Amino acid sequence: MSATSDIEQLIEIMSRLPGLGPRSARRAVLHLIRKRSQLLHPLSETMATVAATARECLNCGNISTQDLCEICTSNVRQTGQICVVEDVSDLWAMERTGMFKGRYHVLGGTLSALDSVGPEELGLVRLEGRIPAEDVKEVILALNATVDGMTTAHYIADLLEARVRVTTLAQGVPVGGELDYLDDGTIGAALAARRPV
Amino acid sequence: MLYLESIRLARFRSYSALSLSTQSGPIAIFGSNGTGKTNLLEAVSLFSPGRGMRRASAAEMTQHRAEGWSVSGLLYGSDRPRDIAMRSRDGAARSLRIDEKPATQLDLGRLSRVLWLVPSMDRLWIEGAEGRRRFLDRMTLSFHPAHGESVLGYEKAMRERNRLLRDGQRDSGWYQALEAQMAKAGAQITANRAAALTKLISAQNFSETQFPTARLTLTHPDIPLPVTEADLRHALADARPKDMAAGRSRIGPHRVDLYGHYQAKDCPAYDCSTGEQKALLISLILANGRALVADTGSPPILLLDEVAAHLDPDRRAALFDEICALGSQAWMTGTEQSLFDALGSRGQYLRVDQQSITHVRA
Ligand SMILES: Nc1ncnc2c1ncn2[C@@H]1O[C@H](COP(=O)(O)OP(=O)(O)O)[C@@H](O)[C@H]1O
Ligand SMILES: [Mg+2]
Ligand SMILES: [Zn+2]
Numbered sequence: 001m002s003a004t005s006d007i008e009q010l011i012e013i014m015s016r017l018p019g020l021g022p023r024s025a026r027r028a029v030l031h032l033i034r035k036r037s038q039l040l041h042p043l044s045e046t047m048a049t050v051a052a053t054a055r056e057c058l059n060c061g062n063i064s065t066q067d068l069c070e071i072c073t074s075n076v077r078q079t080g081q082i083c084v085v086e087d088v089s090d091l092w093a094m095e096r097t098g099m100f101k102g103r104y105h106v107l108g109g110t111l112s113a114l115d116s117v118g119p120e121e122l123g124l125v126r127l128e129g130r131i132p133a134e135d136v137k138e139v140i141l142a143l144n145a146t147v148d149g150m151t152t153a154h155y156i157a158d159l160l161e162a163r164v165r166v167t168t169l170a171q172g173v174p175v176g177g178e179l180d181y182l183d184d185g186t187i188g189a190a191l192a193a194r195r196p197v
Numbered sequence: 198m199l200y201l202e203s204i205r206l207a208r209f210r211s212y213s214a215l216s217l218s219t220q221s222g223p224i225a226i227f228g229s230n231g232t233g234k235t236n237l238l239e240a241v242s243l244f245s246p247g248r249g250m251r252r253a254s255a256a257e258m259t260q261h262r263a264e265g266w267s268v269s270g271l272l273y274g275s276d277r278p279r280d281i282a283m284r285s286r287d288g289a290a291r292s293l294r295i296d297e298k299p300a301t302q303l304d305l306g307r308l309s310r311v312l313w314l315v316p317s318m319d320r321l322w323i324e325g326a327e328g329r330r331r332f333l334d335r336m337t338l339s340f341h342p343a344h345g346e347s348v349l350g351y352e353k354a355m356r357e358r359n360r361l362l363r364d365g366q367r368d369s370g371w372y373q374a375l376e377a378q379m380a381k382a383g384a385q386i387t388a389n390r391a392a393a394l395t396k397l398i399s400a401q402n403f404s405e406t407q408f409p410t411a412r413l414t415l416t417h418p419d420i421p422l423p424v425t426e427a428d429l430r431h432a433l434a435d436a437r438p439k440d441m442a443a444g445r446s447r448i449g450p451h452r453v454d455l456y457g458h459y460q461a462k463d464c465p466a467y468d469c470s471t472g473e474q475k476a477l478l479i480s481l482i483l484a485n486g487r488a489l490v491a492d493t494g495s496p497p498i499l500l501l502d503e504v505a506a507h508l509d510p511d512r513r514a515a516l517f518d519e520i521c522a523l524g525s526q527a528w529m530t531g532t533e534q535s536l537f538d539a540l541g542s543r544g545q546y547l548r549v550d551q552q553s554i555t556h557v558r559a
Contacts, residue, residue, distance in 0.1 A: 118368075147350050151375055
């Protein structure tokens with residue numbers, strides 16, 4: 001493979017990243033090559049490390065470089081609250097606000113028979129097990145207001161209600177809206193004004 | 198007064214590029230078969246939520262898949278004019294911008310109301326319930342812009358439930374969760390439809406139209422449709438065993454049918470003559486238009502494709518009078534200009550040739 005085609009391939013791979021197209025990928029690659037020591041080398045080394053170590057936290061489904069993520073290993077995060085989110089990007093959005101001090105459960109999707117996603121795929125048995133194990137008093141559902149999101153919220157509330165307080169984020173998460181697209185203030189307000197399901 | 202002041206098409210169906218100015222009031226469009234009259238009306242139908250009057254996918258609307266198509270126009274409504282721009286690339290569903298800002302179908306539905314009659318609806322009263330239900334929902338949507346969201350949400354939850362039924366799934370919590378969504382959206386759908394029907398019925402009765410009055414009722418097979426959210430939720434839960442045997446949901450607003458009865462002749466719509474059936478539909482569209490004037494202060498945009506077919510000259514003339522009285526921008530098509538003679542100088546005339554449209558005199 002010639003040098004040019006390696007670079008072409010890098011551009012092609014980069015252009016498949018969310019938010020990048022062929023044009024921006026070319027610009028990014030050119031920039032990386034020009035800043036070889038400040039950017040390209042550290043980037044490739046960090047990527048190799050992450051590629052070797054990144055995995056799902058066995059407890060909550062967060063992305064981590066260990067078996068358990070930092071949130072699950074930190075004792076101060078065991079506040080008796082678990083926030084249930086659809087995706088790791090939602091977890092990150094919650095963390096950005098700095099307002100939630102507890103732990104998470106990442107579903108990795110929503111209940112959908114048509115997409116072959118059932119309760120097992122969402123790790124709900126694991127979530128149930130965490131309630132006694134982590135002395136959980138409240139489960140906060142931070143799911144999107146889509147049909148699938150609301151169905152999932154209903155299902156989880158039904159499953160856990162007898163054992164733990166189940167609440168949901170107050171209005172503010174718009175229909176089809178994703179946590180990741182909301183500003184921190186909106187998420188914080190929705191968290192503060194959460195209500196029983 | 199709601200109307201399109203201009204419309205621009207690019208790579209849309211038979212039009213590679215078209216730019217057209219129009220005024221409020223009736224628009225008579227004529228040209229030979231296959232010249233692009235219906236394509237133009239379809240483009241206008243996209244100025245309301247949904248897939249447009251052919252219910253085609255965005256991909257079907259062009260032969261330039263990658264580059265895609267665009268339809269835009271200046272819409273005059275109750276307040277200021279809005280620049281509406283729609284486009285589809287790579288076969289994706291159309292994206293929408295209103296005054297250059299990304300907007301949703303619901304935003305469009307709040308601004309714009311478009312109703313249509315197309316030749317395939319000539320058989321509406323004699324064919325399956327689905328077509329009548331769709332007709333009912335489009336009229337309902339014109340009064341309740343969020344109705345479309347309720348219908349989509351309901352259908353999504355129902356498809357999920359049907360899948361569980363077919364898979365023989367036993368997890369009752371899963372059914373409950375879906376049935377809660379169906380009941381919530383379903384009760385909203387039922388309430389919207391009932392409110393719309395009430396408005397339609399009174400707009401018919403209070404008018405002295407030459408088009409027949411229809412007695413309209415909503416029916417549901419086997420049992421009365423549960424109306425409230427709680428009743429529908431319980432009915433769905435109770436129906437699970439039988440639904441599982443059937444492999445589908447048998448109760449709910451998705452089974453509702455619109456029954457029409459030609460009042461003056463005391464005859465069900467499906468037994469009326471072809472021309473009478475069409476007159477009934479026109480009568481409903483006009484009633485819908487009048488009810489919208491009462492409701493929103495503005496008549497809807499009307500799309501009446503091949504409207505002259507099955508109408509005798511007297512009924513045609515009466516229709517033009519009704520449309521003028523209503524004040525709608527009514528886009529009407531026919532093969533000959535002479536079909537619109539009774540409209541006279543009250544209308545705008547567009548001659549359609551392959552790819553081009555020219556304004557002509559009355
Ligand atoms: N996606 C498309 N791309 C290009 N041409 C199309 C497309 N869909 C339909 N057409 C053409 O449009 C013409 C029909 O136009 P139409 O508006 O239905 O005619 P009419 O004037 O009879 O209503 C046909 O010749 C058909 O080939
Ligand atoms: Mg046609
Ligand atoms: Zn974790």
